[in-house]
Amino acid sequence: MVREAYQPPTVTEAKQQLRTAFANTEYFGFIKKHPLESAGASLLAGVLVGTLNKGQLSPSLLGLIMQLLKRV
Numbered sequence: 001m002v003r004e005a006y007q008p009p010t011v012t013e014a015k016q017q018l019r020t021a022f023a024n025t026e027y028f029g030f031i032k033k034h035p036l037e038s039a040g041a042s043l044l045a046g047v048l049v050g051t052l053n054k055g056q057l058s059p060s061l062l063g064l065i066m067q068l069l070k071r072v
Contacts, residue, residue: 044068
């Protein structure tokens with residue numbers, strides 16, 4: 001059996017592959033599919049950061065946050 005040697009793509013082909021992969025990547029796909037969960041998670045994260053800055057985070061609130069984040 002004769003194996004063909006690997007030929008790396010040319011610079012032009014590599015650039016085209018990168019552009020195609022970048023065009024197919026959607027960073028906000030999760031937010032578009034789950035808008036309510038995303039809004040809830042961001043609101044909860046804001047409350048958490050505000051509470052952590054004051055140093056008054058309740059253990060029950062932390063448990064609730066963890067349970068909600070597991071569902072997202």
